[in-house]
Amino acid sequence: MNYITILQNHNLKVTPQRLEIVDILYKNGHINIDDLYKSLQSKFPSLSLATIYKNINTMCEKLFLSEVKIPHKKNVYELSKKEHSHVICSKCNTIIDINLDISTILNKAKQISKFNLNTSSIVFNGICPNCLDKKENLS
């Protein structure tokens, strides 16, 4: 995967910081700003949180990144892809993407609300298989 081309395709200026952000997002899938800040500090110790915010906002504006709102938790960022839903572990905060056909739910919501709806954001909370295993081992 050539990160430089990807950034250029989104009309984003290529900087070493941005390349590193893209790399971190590819490896992590979803990350909040604090964890991103921590991950960037080893390579760019002088990079401020404000600069990271600015970079993230620009990349969101160019639709290169998407913000995922997680109820009661910090928003996370991911590389933009086709609309999908999220599953999050309440113990370890692991987030995974799931593709669900939500057209039935969306139509139902339209019917009930009489709104013209086009997007949705669904987040499921629960315990991931890893944490479930750990619990069993303890008991």
Ligand SMILES: [Zn+2]
């Ligand atoms: Zn977990």
Ligand SMILES: [Zn+2]
């Ligand atoms: Zn996602």
